[in-house]
Amino acid sequence: MSADATVAASSRRSRFGGTLTRKIITVIMTVYAVIAVSPLAIMIVNSFRSSSDMFVNPLGFFSNPTVEGYVKAWTDASFSTYFFNSLFVTVCSVVLSTGVSLFAAYALARWTFFGRSALQSLFISGLMIPVMLAVLPLFYLIDGFGLLDSHLALILIYAANGVPFSIFILAAFFRQLPEELEEAARIDGAGPVRTFFSVMMPLVKPAIATVVIFRFVPIWNDFLFPLVMLRSTEKYTIPVGLTSFFGEFSTDWSPLFAGLVIATIPLVLLFIVATKQIVTGLTAGIGK
Structure with a gap:
């Protein structure tokens, strides 16, 4: 066999192997997507079914769709109050x-001052301490x-808990910006505040979107702190309010x-x- 034929055969095997690998990955990812989406689909379908229908066939499809569950949840169960409480907090x-x-x-990223490294280490150390360990001290x-x-208690706790992570992400983005931007702003007569708001902050929008998403989701879904800090039913957030549907002997599904x-x-x-900004934020720097 000639050298050209050997190279051609090797190239065909390489293309075949690459195609097969892509197909296997596609199948695996498709199966994973189906498994991941199935609970969400079951939840949506069952939300349009009556509780009696679910007792007969828990995983069945709705034959007579109804919005009675939404009406009962939003009005009778005060879910509208829980929703707006969660949104506000x-x-x-x-x-x-x-x-x-x-x-x-x-x-921390752009200025040089005494104690900057120690202050940055202090903020980063906040990422290493699980906030759940501080429930009792925070309560007192x-x-x-x-x-x-009060909702103010939850807001202060969540905001303080999110500062270390947010600083870690945002500082990394600010360090990537060239110093020439600030020099050009100073030459044009912009002060530090104007430079920050008009020049630097718009360039870190992907990082801001990433921080907002990664902080919004855990706060919206948090159950522990509202349960510990709140006493009045009308101040409950969604995760705690959902417990009202669970009875001692039955559940209104x-x-x-x-x-x-x-x-x-x-x-x-x-x-x-925020999908576009999130992708940009998570992949920033990969191509450099």
Whole structure:
């Protein structure tokens, strides 16, 4: 066999192997996607079924779709109150945490001052301490300030918990920006504040979107702190409010699934709106 024929045969085997590998990966990812989406599909389908229909055939498809579960969850079970409580607490926490972290990350990444390394290490150490270990001290602290059974307590806890992660992500992006941008802004007469808001912050939008998503989801889904810090039913957030559908001897499944769908909608919309920024933020620097 000639050298050209050997090279051609090797090239064909390589193409065949690459094609086979791609097909195997496609099959695996398809199976994984089906498994991952199945619980969501079951939840949506069951939200349009009656509880009696689910008792007869738990995994069946709805024959007579009804929105009774949504009506009961939104009005009778006060789910509208839980929804807006969660929205208020989550948005305020994310805005406060991201706003504080933006200024701190910019200072740590772009300025040189005494104690910068120690301060940065202090913030990063916050990533190593599970916040669940601080539930009892936080409870006594919040009680001492007289903030128990208030949304402000949750907002402060969530915002403080999100600062280390947010600074870690945002500082990494600020360090990638060239110093010539700040020099050009100074030459044009812009001060530090104008430079930050008009020049630097727009360039880290992907990082901001990434931080917002990664902080919004755990706060929206958190069950522990609202359960510990809140006492009044009208102040409950969605995860705690969902427990109202669970009784000692029975569970009202149709409103429960409807409530879960309502709770999922803001997360899905947030991911759809911010998908481009999230991908840009997660892949920044790969091509450099």
